[in-house]
Amino acid sequence: MLTQLTITNFAIVKQLELDWRSGMTTITGETGAGKSIAIDALGLCLGDRATTNVVRPNTPKADLSATFDIKNNTNAKQWLLQHDLICDDDCILRRVISSEGRSKAYINGSPVPLTQLREIGRLLINIHGQHDHQLIVKATEQRKLLDGYAKHQNLLDDVSYYAKKWSALSSELETLKASQTQREAEQQLLQYQVKELDEFAITEGEFETLENDYKKFSNSQSILQDSLFVLEGTSENEQFNVLDVLRQSVDRLSQYADLDQDIANISNTYQEALIQLEDACQDLRHFHDRLELDPEQYQLIEDRYSSAINLARKHQVAPESLHVKHQELQQALANISGDDTRQEQIYRELDATKAEYDEAAQRLHESRQVAASQLSQLITQSIRELNMPHGQFSVAVTKKPSETLNGQGSDEIVFLVSINPGQAQEAMHKVASGGELSRISLAMQVILADKVTSPALIFDEVDVGISGPTAAMVGEKLKQLAKNTQVICVTHLPQVACKGHQQYFVAKLTDGEHTETTVTELSKQARVQEIARLLAGDKISEHSLANATELLAS
Template sequence: MLQNLNIIDLAIVESLDLNLEKGLSVLTGETGAGKSILLTALGLALGDRADASYVRPDCKRAEINLSFDLSDAPAAQAWLEEHELDMDEQCLVRRTIRPDGKSKAYINGRPTTLQLLKQLSSQLVEIHGQHAHLTLLESEEQSGFLDNFAQNTDLIVKTNQAYAQWRNNFHELKTLIQASTDQSNQQDLFSYQLNELQQLDLSNYDYPALSAEHTKLANLEQILSTGQTQLDALAENEQQSANQIINQSISALSELSNLTKELEEPTQLLVEAQIQIQEASHQLRHFLEAQEIDPQGLLELDKQISIIQNLSRKHQVDPEELPEIAQNLATQLDNLNHSSERIEELNLLVEQNQKDYFALAKTLSDKRIQAAIKLSDLISDMIQELGMPQGEFSIAVSPLELDQPKMNGTDKIEFLVSANKGLPLRPLAKVASGGELSRISLAIQVTTSHDKDAPTMIFDEVDSGIGGGIAEIVGQKLRALGNNAQVLCVTHLPQVASQAHQHLFVFKTNDTEMTTSQVRTLSTEQRIEETARMLGGVNITDSTLAHAKEMLLSGMAGS
């Protein structure tokens, strides 16, 4: 359950530290007092999208911290252990938002992504917003309520895995069948292109080396001429070669070294230089003697380079990539040659995939039908208690006759309702008025909340559109729900507020230049005053206070 909510510099909240208890906690206050910002803070901490407008003016950042006790959240504890983020039976969630709109999220002090934060959040808190009754009209939302009630999660996962296997094999089969229609033309083309590339002796193909050899042969005359000139200059000209000049210097300096020791080192350096020149001359001479002008060899290389460049342009790749192109062609040709075998194999796989899928889908349909009967009765009873005495609710599960699998099974699921006796059941969107829809939504949420993993449930003004005795029943239902889970409810109804285990009052202060929203936990006397305000508005009379006290004592005496 959620133990503590801490907010710093978020919108109109400068600083707030709120301890929460088990059971039903209500948030009340004047319109605009800041009740919504508390739910906004919870949403942001649990992974909602953030922007710069949330940061209080002239502040470095906004910060929200949540502290959870996981003793009643085994699914969240398991998730944290799986992701190596666990910390005993406690979970700390932190979200910061900067003035530039960028944000950071942390789980138990370690940075995390919003995607992971949202995964964890779904195990901890479930939020029913003001417009939950509108999303209830969507087919996907209706299916979700029924499947949660029927505990179909694992079965849906298996069904969708079977669907994915069928889809992958079916798409491959379609591709191969389509390709086989012009298989002959493709085989001829791939074979021709592969034969072209195999001219290049691909097992020994080395384009950089081939290109270098071609460059050398094309410029061999210049290489030989320049090389011989430099060989003469280095060693073979007895009068003016570098070797001869250095030799003379060594001889002269050697005699002088006997007169001064300082000339020994430069003399030694010249000796080393002479050795280097002699070695370079030897290698150059060996290279020149080994070269032979080969016009025919150059023509062959010209021909090879030309073929390679043409093939490179044809396949739109660099010359070095031609062996890879050849390998790809060989693979595609092999696939085409064996496609008939693969088509036969895939036909069997697709047939088996369909059998597996439809068997799972049938099991899913049966579970949905059984759960729909039970849930329909429970919701019918609930809406009758909530001021629709002749109301009837039904969940229609219609298995569709499909040729091919689809996601989430083969059923069409539709919520039907009859608001008055004698009228036929019709789709929810076509029958219920705004007030009726709100009550039906609340009935569904309260009825199915027992089947949720999240230990904390938040209801944001889902009691709008009702009042009087019905509002009192709603309060009783929420209090009963709070006996087994932590329930936080934003409400304007005194009948609901009087049923709470904990009453939180949201108010604004103007002590500084900037308005600030604050929250305090009300004592019994303060609860009577707040309930009276909700009953009577501005002018609170003794009779209003007496009525408020009676409501509160009656609510506190409830289950």
């Protein structure tokens, strides 16, 4: 419940601090005094949009804060914990608005986005304004009112889930259809490219082998000539070769090895060189004998090597990566070919989702019908108590299937009413006057507020257009609500004002240069004076005082 509201430099309020109690509080005052100013300030604490003219003239900023007792409000406490905000028995919402229009929001002293004020505000208090009755003629508002009474959010969530899923699938299908021509062209190109690379069938690492073989065959004639030249000079020339000279050198030095250690070491080195050279000559001879110039094999290698380079250039990749490009194109072809399969799958998913939606929408329809029957009876009874003795109210719930799935279900919901005997029920805006709409709206608000059981309810002049016995019944209904929840009511009706457990009086003071609004809690005697003023105007008589005393006593 709301426990305190502090207002500084807001509109024509300089400084105001109001303490609120449980039960029903009524707020009255002269016309133009600003009876709704506290409600407007509270609205800003709850995240309403602010303008620069809300700041009191010649002051830098308006500072507003509302304190709520939430020790029994589990939902509000959970919300605070989920958002890592301080959570104890009090929740303080604060709004600071500068004269330039900048706005800051706080929850329990922590800066927060304005949206979070709105979110937590819905868990703390409900405000019903004097123009709410203008909304109930709209189809969307009527649906919200019925669903709010039925309290079947789980059914609404199911319907919304399947509608969103169906919409997403439909969008995906339209995208696939729209790009089908382009996909077909891409598919043809990919098929040609993949076929070409399939036929070439290069493997990982093959190009490197091709390149080595190509270079070897390209230089094979030179290798043969040079290897033969080396063989001739080192071992195979009968007239002179390096091996013969080296053998002679070893023989000559070895005969002196026993005479001198240095010569022995040198002789050993020559001996090792001789052995290595003999081995090298033998290996070179074997290499020379194996090296064959096969023109056909060389042509095959050259052709495949050239083809690999040309294909790599065509696909704008390095020849070494040609096999990777081949795999990528195969995958791209598989993906684009799978789009047709995806379309078939989407059609099946759409059918399944539509069936699930229909089942969820039917459950929602049945719940709405039950709630509509109950709400029709309650509102009919209530409006008859509000001086519409022959009034008849009903909620028509009709299934209206369409090609698209609505996230709110497949129902058309219409509030019907008849005011006079024998009059057929029609849509409210066709048969109800402004005053009658106001009474119907108030009946709904009282019933729905009782159903929702909000921690606090504010009614801001919702009794406009009501008077006499009807006003007394309105006051009684509001007081009845206050048994279970805090009720704050801004009113101009004495029959409503007298039902409050406490009453505030709003006055506007001016010295000719400055204007200021004050709000004062009325004592028992002051309440008699104020109720009498509401009954008789400025000229309060003994009779009006007696009537006021009687109203308060009742």
